[in-house]
Amino acid sequence: MKYIDIVNGPQKASAIIQGCMRMPSLSKEEAAKVIETAYECGINFFDHATCYGAGEAETRFAEAFPLTGIKREDIYIQSKTGIYPDRQEFDWTKKSILESVDGILSRLKVDYIDTLLLHRPDLLFDPQEVAEAFDTLEKAGKVRGFGVSNLMPTQIELLKKCVKQPLVINQVQLSLEQSQLIDQPLYVNNKTTDMSLSRDCGTLDYCRLKDITIQAWSPLQVGMFKGTFIDNPDFPELNKALQDIADRDGVSKTAVALAWILRHPAKMQAIIGSMNPEHIKDACDATKVELSHHDWYALYLASGKFLP
Numbered sequence: 520m521k522y523i524d525i526v527n528g529p530q531k532a533s534a535i536i537q538g539c540m541r542m543p544s545l546s547k548e549e550a551a552k553v554i555e556t557a558y559e560c561g562i563n564f565f566d567h568a569t570c571y572g573a574g575e576a577e578t579r580f581a582e583a584f585p586l587t588g589i590k591r592e593d594i595y596i597q598s599k600t601g602i603y604p605d606r607q608e609f610d611w612t613k614k615s616i617l618e619s620v621d622g623i624l625s626r627l628k629v630d631y632i633d634t635l636l637l638h639r640p641d642l643l644f645d646p647q648e649v650a651e652a653f654d655t656l657e658k659a660g661k662v663r664g665f666g667v668s669n670l671m672p673t674q675i676e677l678l679k680k681c682v683k684q685p686l687v688i689n690q691v692q693l694s695l696e697q698s699q700l701i702d703q704p705l706y707v708n709n710k711t712t713d714m715s716l717s718r719d720c721g722t723l724d725y726c727r728l729k730d731i732t733i734q735a736w737s738p739l740q741v742g743m744f745k746g747t748f749i750d751n752p753d754f755p756e757l758n759k760a761l762q763d764i765a766d767r768d769g770v771s772k773t774a775v776a777l778a779w780i781l782r783h784p785a786k787m788q789a790i791i792g793s794m795n796p797e798h799i800k801d802a803c804d805a806t807k808v809e810l811s812h813h814d815w816y817a818l819y820l821a822s823g824k825f826l827p
């Protein structure tokens with residue numbers, strides 16, 4: 520495993536994060552096996568959100584965690600707030616953020632979480648309210664660090680107008696198939712392809728400039744949860760390119776696909792969602808793969824992108 524120091528945030532955080540969105544379908548024994556396997560592979564960072572299984576992911580994690588024998592202080596626990604599927608709205612009001620964090624702590628059965636992210640933009644957000652909520656949570660010792668998810672630079676700047684804590688993380692979608700985070704600069708100012716469209720107003724460069732660590736969600740998925748491209752017959756070229764490097768380096772295609780994200784100089788973390796211990800072990804081999812500059816481009820092109 521490789522570890523990164525998040526600027527103003529968790530230190531020696533594993534480059535691979537175990538996402539817990541798919542944990543609600545597991546028994547507590549199965550969930551314990553997932554946590555244990557991830558930890559044995561070097562993962563010390565676990566990602567949650569209040570909306571994963573309407574809180575069931577956090578509940579299952581808390582039921583399973585004591586079975587593993589891992590100490591709370593030896594891992595980082597992150598959760599996210601702001602999405603309310605039952606109400607069909609996103610909500611960053613002070614009251615909702617505070618109530619939501621109390622719910623997170625009680626479901627996870629912990630006194631604090633290491634990082635809290637605002638999950639998706641509340642179109643009605645008031646940065647002053649968010650600032651007051653963050654101050655209250657920090658003073659109460661309930662949250663140690665703050666960040667965002669799925670936010671573009673202007674929204675982060677607007678938050679920073681009032682929020683005094685550093686925003687240390689931006690969790691956004693990135694996989695070899697869903698690579699819009701990095702595509703746009705190739706075709707800047709060009710009318711011939713949709714790749715030139717700026718879909719997030721320069722989020723990648725902004726985060727690098729501001730020392731905000733990018734966490735890549737759904738690193739193996741096609742579209743938004745359409746299944747993985749690994750072994751998917753719709754992606755023959757990509758699977759061949761992944762297999763060639765996997766054979767060369769003695770790892771799985773999954774490891775190579777994740778290594779492609781970790782190879783980027785932005786020093787991102789990749790959040791895996793597998794609930795299969797064998798897939799988790801395969802994924803963690805990503806940190807053993809040394810992709811050359813050429814390998815990185817070869818994988819990018821095999822995923823269907825093209826250079827001008």
Ligand SMILES: NC(=O)c1ccc[n+]([C@@H]2O[C@H](COP(=O)([O-])OP(=O)(O)OC[C@H]3O[C@@H](n4cnc5c(N)ncnc54)[C@H](OP(=O)(O)O)[C@@H]3O)[C@@H](O)[C@H]2O)c1
Nearest residue numbers: 538539540566736737738739740790791792793794795798
């Ligand atoms: N901030 C956001 O808006 C946001 C949105 C979505 C997700 N997330 C976070 O990102 C995490 C990861 O998302 P994700 O679960 O979509 O990530 P993912 O790792 O891209 O996908 C995991 C899925 O792919 C399958 N899979 C993995 N390796 C496979 C393999 N070798 N062969 C076949 N199937 C394989 C898994 O099945 P198995 O379980 O069988 O391995 C699982 O169903 C979530 O848990 C959550 O923490 C954040």
